[in-house]
Amino acid sequence: MLLLVGAFCALSLLPGSGLAAEQVLRLVSPGEAESFDPAHRHFAADRVLGTILLEGLTREDGNGEPVPGAAESWEVSGDGLRYVFHLRPNARFSDGQPVTAENFVYAARRWVDPKTASEATNAIEPVLHARECIGGRLPPEALGIEAIDPLTLAVTLERPNPYFPALAGQLVPMEQAVVERWGNAWTEPEHMVSNGPFALAEFVLHGTVAFVRNPRYWNAANIKLDRVTFASVENSRTAQRMFQAGEVDAVSLSSEDFKNGGPLPGAQLRLQPIYRVAYLFFNMRNGPLAESRGLRRALALALDQDTLTTKILKSISQPAFAMVPAIYANYPHPRETFADRPMAERIAEARKLYADAGFGPGRPLSVKAVLGDKKSCAAIQEMWRVALGFVAECDIEDDHGAEEAYKTGQFDVGDNGDGGPVPDPYKIISDFRGQPVGAENTGRYDSPAYDATLAEAEETSDLTARAKKLAEAERVLLDDQAVIPLSFSSGAYAVAPRVHGYRMLASRALFLDDTTVDP
Numbered sequence: 001m002l003l004l005v006g007a008f009c010a011l012s013l014l015p016g017s018g019l020a021a022e023q024v025l026r027l028v029s030p031g032e033a034e035s036f037d038p039a040h041r042h043f044a045a046d047r048v049l050g051t052i053l054l055e056g057l058t059r060e061d062g063n064g065e066p067v068p069g070a071a072e073s074w075e076v077s078g079d080g081l082r083y084v085f086h087l088r089p090n091a092r093f094s095d096g097q098p099v100t101a102e103n104f105v106y107a108a109r110r111w112v113d114p115k116t117a118s119e120a121t122n123a124i125e126p127v128l129h130a131r132e133c134i135g136g137r138l139p140p141e142a143l144g145i146e147a148i149d150p151l152t153l154a155v156t157l158e159r160p161n162p163y164f165p166a167l168a169g170q171l172v173p174m175e176q177a178v179v180e181r182w183g184n185a186w187t188e189p190e191h192m193v194s195n196g197p198f199a200l201a202e203f204v205l206h207g208t209v210a211f212v213r214n215p216r217y218w219n220a221a222n223i224k225l226d227r228v229t230f231a232s233v234e235n236s237r238t239a240q241r242m243f244q245a246g247e248v249d250a251v252s253l254s255s256e257d258f259k260n261g262g263p264l265p266g267a268q269l270r271l272q273p274i275y276r277v278a279y280l281f282f283n284m285r286n287g288p289l290a291e292s293r294g295l296r297r298a299l300a301l302a303l304d305q306d307t308l309t310t311k312i313l314k315s316i317s318q319p320a321f322a323m324v325p326a327i328y329a330n331y332p333h334p335r336e337t338f339a340d341r342p343m344a345e346r347i348a349e350a351r352k353l354y355a356d357a358g359f360g361p362g363r364p365l366s367v368k369a370v371l372g373d374k375k376s377c378a379a380i381q382e383m384w385r386v387a388l389g390f391v392a393e394c395d396i397e398d399d400h401g402a403e404e405a406y407k408t409g410q411f412d413v414g415d416n417g418d419g420g421p422v423p424d425p426y427k428i429i430s431d432f433r434g435q436p437v438g439a440e441n442t443g444r445y446d447s448p449a450y451d452a453t454l455a456e457a458e459e460t461s462d463l464t465a466r467a468k469k470l471a472e473a474e475r476v477l478l479d480d481q482a483v484i485p486l487s488f489s490s491g492a493y494a495v496a497p498r499v500h501g502y503r504m505l506a507s508r509a510l511f512l513d514d515t516t517v518d519p
Contacts, residue, residue: 021519022226022227023224023225023226023227023516023517024225024226024227024228024229024517025225025227025228025229025249025499025502025512025515025517026228026229026231026247026248026249027228027229027230027231027248027249027250027510028230028231028233028239028242028248028250028251028252029049029209029230029231029232029233030048030252030508032205032206032232033049033203033209033230033232034205035187036049036050036053036054036187036192036200036203037184037186037187038050038054038107038111038120038170038172039110039111039116039118039120040118040119040120041120047421047508047509048508048509048510049209049211049230051169051196051509051510052196052197052198052211052228052510052512053192053194053196053198053199053200053211054172054173054174054194054195054196055069055070055172055195055196055197055217056069056070056168056169056170056171056172057069057070057071057074057085057104057153057168057169057171058071058074058165058166058168058169059169060166060169060505060507060509060511061511062503062505062511062513062514064423064505064506064507066165066166066168066169066422068088069169070087070088070091070099070104070172070173070195070218071085071086071087071088071153071168072086072087072088073085073086074086074165074168076164079160079461080157080160080161080162080461081128081156081157081159081160081461082154082155082156082157083154083155083156083157083164083165083168084148084152084153084154084155085152085153085154085155085168086151086152087099087100087101087150087151087152087153088151088218089151090218091195091218092195092216092217092218093173093175093193093194093195093216094193094194094195094199094214094216094217095175095178095193095216096216097175097193098150099173099195100147100150100151100173101147101148101149101150101151101152101153102147102150102176103173103174103175103176104145104147104153104171104172104173105145105146105147105153106173106174106176106179107171107172107173107174108124108127108143108145108171109133109140109141109143109145110140110174110179111124112124112130112133112134112140112143113133113140114133114134114135114136118134121134122420122427123167123170123171123421124170124171125158126157126158126159126161126164126167127143127144127145127155127156127157127158128143128144128156128157128158129142129143129144129158130143130144130158131158144156144157144158155168155171159458159459160458160459160460160461160466161424161426162461162462162463162466163422163423163424163426166421166422166423166424167421167422167424169421169422170421172195173195175193178191178192178193187200188203189201189202189203194214195214195217196214196217197213197214197217197219197220197223197512197513198211198212198213198214198217198223198225198228199211199212199213199214201227202229206232207232208229208230208231208232209229209230209232210227210228210229210230211227211228211229212226212227213225213226213227222513223512223513224514224515224516225512225515225516225517228512231247231248236251236252236254236257239251239252240253240257240263243263243264243267243494243496244263244264246496249495249496249498249499249502249517250493250494250495250496250499250502251263251493251494252491252492252493253269253492253493253494254492255313255314255315255316255317255492256314257492258271258316258492259314259316262494263494264494264496266497267494267495267496267497268494268495268496268497268499269492269493269494270492270493270494270495270503270504271316271490271491271492272490272491272492272493272503272504272505272506273318273325273326273327273488273489273490273506274325274327274419274489274490274491274506274507274508275325275327275328275419275420275421275422275423275506275507275508276325276417276418276419276488276489277320277322277323277324277325277417277418277419277428277485277486277487277488277489278317278320278415278416278417278485278486278487278489279320279323279415279416279417279418279483279484279485279486280303280380280413280414280415280483280484280486281413281414281415281416281442281443281445281482281483281484282296282412282413282443282445282481282482282483283409283411283412283413283414283443283444284443284444284445284446284482285409285443285444286409287412288357288359288365289367289412289413292357293480293481294353294356294357295353295354295357295359295365296481296482297350297353297481298349298350298351298353298354298357298388299350299367299384299388299413299484300336300338300481300484301338301346301347301349301350301353301387302346302347302350302383302384302387302388303380303383303384303484304343304383305319305320305321305485305486305487306319307379307383308376308379308380308383308486309486309487312375312376312379313375313376313379315487316490316492317487317488317489317490318487318488318490319486319487319488320485320486320487320488321335321336321339321485322334322335322336322339322474322478322485323428323429323474323477323478323483323485324425324428324429324470324471324474325419325488325489326488327423327488327506328423328424328425329423330463330464330467331425331467331470331471332467332468332471333471334471334474334475334478335478336478336485337478337479347387350387350388351387351388354388359388359390360389361389364389364390364391365388365390366390366393367384367390367392367393367412367413368392368393368395368410368411368412368413369381369392369393369394369395369411369412369413369414370395370397370401370402370405370406370410370411370413370414370415371394371395371396371397371402371413371414371415372396372397372398372399372402372415373396373415374396376415377394377396378394380392380394381394392413395411402414402415406442406443407442409444414442414443415486416440416442417489418431418440419489420507421507421508421509422507423506425467425470425471425474426457426458426466426470429454429457429470429473429474429477430454432445432450432477432482432483433450433451433454434446434447434448434450434451435448435451443482443483445477445480445482447476447477447480447482449476450473450476450477450480453469453472453473453476454469454470454473456469457469457470457472457473491504491508498517498518499515499516499517499518500514500515500516500517500518501513501514501515501516502515
């Protein structure tokens with residue numbers, strides 16, 4: 001069923017504009033969009049497309065830095081716990097209603113209300129009492145967010161977080177009357193109101209999603225695009241054929257396609273490091289790997305990240321010897337102690353540690369690896385076989401199967417990818433907290449020294465001092481060899497010659513402010 005918002009679509013027919021002059025950017029959806037409700041964003045498509053519709057207190061500029069969004073300015077208290085945001089007096093929703101502090105309070109309380117059942121709460125969790133509200137231990141009204149007056153919003157944090165201005169880009173406003181009138185249907189095109197640069201014009205599940213320029217956006221005069229469409233495409237080859245045929249204006253590229261020059265002569269090829277690390281982790285609950293740090297180190301030493309990433313997987317990602325990607329600024333970046341050693345030396349030490357742990361030709365190690373990629377698993381198996389003489393059992397599982405194995409502890413080695421929309425190393429490092437257990441700590445790593453250092457970082461408001469403490473926690477994690485970093489991710493894409501000023505950011509969001517399209 002085709003759903004259009006006539007008032008917005010009519011913009012392209014205004015006198016003097018004409019259809020030929022309409023600025024339309026045609027893109028491929030980064031996955032299947034399921035919900036434009038910010039409390040229910042599960043996938044990349046939900047978040048990327050959602051940022052086009054709803055503008056938070058801040059936004060990202062073309063360099064990925066937080067700049068004023070719905071708030072024109074803000075200040076923070078000396079202890080780093082209280083932020084006061086001053087909203088733009090000319091900010092409006094797409095229905096003409098003013099954007100007020102109460103709109104943000106309503107949206108935030110709804111987000112943490114257990115009845116909303118949000119599973120995407122990372123951005124709101126730093127706010128005071130958010131976790132207690134989400135868990136039902138406190139009412140949503142206890143959340144540390146308040147409207148001082150219609151244009152002034154105060155947010156109190158649980159602990160200092162110098163990256164909160166970037167996270168505040170995900171704190172968006174909602175019109176309570178609209179949401180409560182339409183319930184779960186409030187995000188359908190004929191009902192949804194938004195305060196971002198574009199409004200939702202069309203949403204067909206497994207089909208087209210279309211946005212039109214929001215004339216009531218506070219900066220509408222500087223938005224050049226009239227319309228942005230996202231096509232749902234089955235696979236990357238289909239997307240590339242559409243790009244070659246001129247049906248879409250940008251397309252993601254595999255590592256191989258990027259290295260081969262892309263699908264269309266004259267296209268602009270872009271490579272963007274993103275905030276994500278891929279790594280292996282160990283089951284630290286039981287078994288020989290849980291009991292022996294030397295044995296875990298042997299497996300780490302014997303795995304050649306350079307060969308795996310660049311030669312076998314032929315990836316554009318960078319081999320990693322740390323958990324926090326190099327693109328994260330203002331961070332000391334500790335690395336594996338063996339990162340710069342030749343593989344021959346690493347394998348020699350690995351064999352000694354393997355033997356010291358009581359394993360060898362007569363007693364091979366038994367390892368069950370639950371991984372998500374067949375090619376990677378085969379390569380890792382072979383590296384361990386050649387270096388240490390044992391053959392790991394390798395189960396290739398989808399997300400559901402892997403989650404079940406990790407939950408029940410039926411594995412020795414697993415894989416994961418982690419990162420976030422902002423370059424805060426805390427998001428990655430805190431996942432390995434032992435007490436209480438971190439969200440991504442599926443290996444159940446538990447180190448009092450690590451937890452204590454992490455706690456010190458959490459109470460530090462100074463950016464440099466906080467980064468130093470987080471790096472100390474990462475050093476403990478790496479030295480305990482609870483993980484084996486594999487690669488730092490990058491995104492590659494091609495842009496049609498007729499498109500100017502379009503880019504993907506490290507957060508994987510799209511920057512469209514300066515985007516224009518030739519006729």
